[in-house]
Amino acid sequence: MEKSDIGHHISQQYNEELEDLRNRVLAMGGMVEKQIADAVEALAEGDVELADHVITSDYEVNAMEVSIDEECTLILARRQPAASDLRLIVAVIKTITDLERIGDQAEKVAHMALRLANAERPKNNYHEILNMGRHVKEMLHSALDAFARLDIDAAVQVAHEDIIVDNQYEAIMRQRITHMMEDPRSIARSLDVMWSARALERIGDHSRNISEYVIYLVRGKDVRHISLKKMEEAVKQD
């Protein structure tokens, strides 16, 4: 129902431009999802080649950000969008910034993967990082899905997930600090695990940001910087 509000114009070409814009954001999102999955797998498997691939392909994500940004500015200048179309453009400008920064975080994890590949491997093969990585990748996927389907309930769900990720992160940090104190020889390795967890936690934050733009796009309400409860109230109101 909401979807039909967005995308009805006299100009067929304008419609296609907006549709194309949405598709390119989703394509960029898919690329970034893959970066996360690859970076985390590279770390868990000690796969140097895969880590290198994540690092060298970061430029593709950057290029997409620049190109989508240009398209937004062109549409703003030519079509002078109003109402929900304008909100779409603003949401896209913000979303791709977060996507690009997720790519940066994935690249950081890939760098840690390279360093850890040469270190002694723990028995659990960095299971906690693999788990957290899967979780934030799911979060990003859900946020992009919510964007594609203009699904504000799914967007709110992403905000819920972010709290779980924050708790996972805190648990990893506590565990690692204990480990470092018990075995100072593990300090360098533990720090790399901590930086990786931190990067994944940031990916959760960026995914939450994206879901907030979906709510702005659909409801016209800015739900940043408010509690989850208030966000749910804002979504319920019509």
Add this chain to the structure above:
Amino acid sequence: MEKSDIGHHISQQYNEELEDLRNRVLAMGGMVEKQIADAVEALAEGDVELADHVITSDYEVNAMEVSIDEECTLILARRQPAASDLRLIVAVIKTITDLERIGDQAEKVAHMALRLANAERPKNNYHEILNMGRHVKEMLHSALDAFARLDIDAAVQVAHEDIIVDNQYEAIMRQRITHMMEDPRSIARSLDVMWSARALERIGDHSRNISEYVIYLVRGKDVRHISLKKMEEAVKQD
């Protein structure tokens, strides 16, 4: 000279709206600069009250972001800006996102200040953090100055400074890792110092982002994701 390009309209009121927008970004920037200075001072002096103040006043920065964002959308809808006016709006939308995230980083430093206030203080009173904090605050100030004066040379200078900050950061990290290995009892405190340094390094990155938007605003060129050398070339060309 460049300044005169931006801001000449038949409508005096439109002119005033854009001028007001610029001023509000600078006001938000000034607020965030103060957050950095206070957070770093709180850490260096062990000043719990000042750290609390930074944390509780973060909502003001957030509120400014939301309000400036609304103003941008209103101007886009009502005035349908073109050319350099449109670039100004896009640059502002991006700049305030970075400013808000700088505020978040300052808040993180303030949290570290609270924790470190109860820990044994090092002889140098966290001199390295104080130094790095002053440096990134200067960077932000220069980036905002470049925005106010549309000064692209100053903007390029900020990108140069970011490299120096990255080196400061690496030096602090190396020093802390050595310290942790030598004295495992210092691990918790060292980690707090490392997180603080990381937050300041991120502030350097955000300030560089802001200076890149200034170049986009003045030159219409997207200079993100390129080397400093290419950035300088892009700025030189007319």
